[in-house]
Amino acid sequence: MSKAPVLDLLLHELALVAPGGFAVGLHIRYVSPLIMVNTYPESWQEVYTAKLYGLRDPTLAWGLSHSGTRRWSQIGLPDPFGILPEAAGYGLVYGMIASIGPMSSRTIAGAARADREFTDDEMSHVHRIVQRMHDLSEPPARLSRAQADALKCIAEGDRHAAAAARLGISESAFKARLTSARQKLMARTTAEAVQRAKEYGLI
Structure with missing residues (x-):
């Protein structure tokens, strides 16, 4: 939640x-x-x-x-x-x-x-x-591998469909990973989640 x-x-x-x-x-x-x-x-x-x-x-x-x-x-x-x-x-x-x-x-x-x-x-x-x-709001010590991989794809410029294909999962599954990553990082947007993950050395 x-x-x-x-x-x-x-x-x-x-x-x-x-x-x-x-x-x-x-x-x-x-x-x-x-x-x-x-x-x-x-x-x-x-x-x-x-x-x-x-x-x-x-x-x-x-x-x-x-x-x-x-x-x-x-x-x-x-x-x-x-x-x-x-x-x-x-x-x-x-x-x-x-x-x-x-x-x-x-x-x-x-x-x-x-x-x-x-x-x-x-x-x-x-x-x-x-x-x-x-x-x-204590920052997480780590992200799950799935969360980190999803954020890395976005950080590297992939769109959702391309990122999902790259990870071998459905686009809906990829979006679910992004959602869980945003929640864990208390970010309101994926861009904010990527930035925070970088700042905390999580990706």
């Missing part, structure tokens, strides 16, 4: 406790997350990206060097570029960070609201949600 619907439910639960939006990077490895979801205002996302704030964000720096939760107002790290005051202008006035997992596969989530600080209970709730997402 695919884990994606469960992950979607957890993202919805996170959205309910973070009315100002949230950003979560699951299993960050070599700076790139396995899954990234960002619901902050698009205008803020554009500014954040254009100004390379990901390299300067004190909340992200805290998340990379600590585990647990912390309010943005209590991080205690310098913000020489004024990222947090600028974010407040986009409705991200109060926020928190949750950081989970080892440095080799860290999950970091930020959540915001415009009206007040997050309570301790809300922060604990966010932490539990993010922990469940982190556990649910």
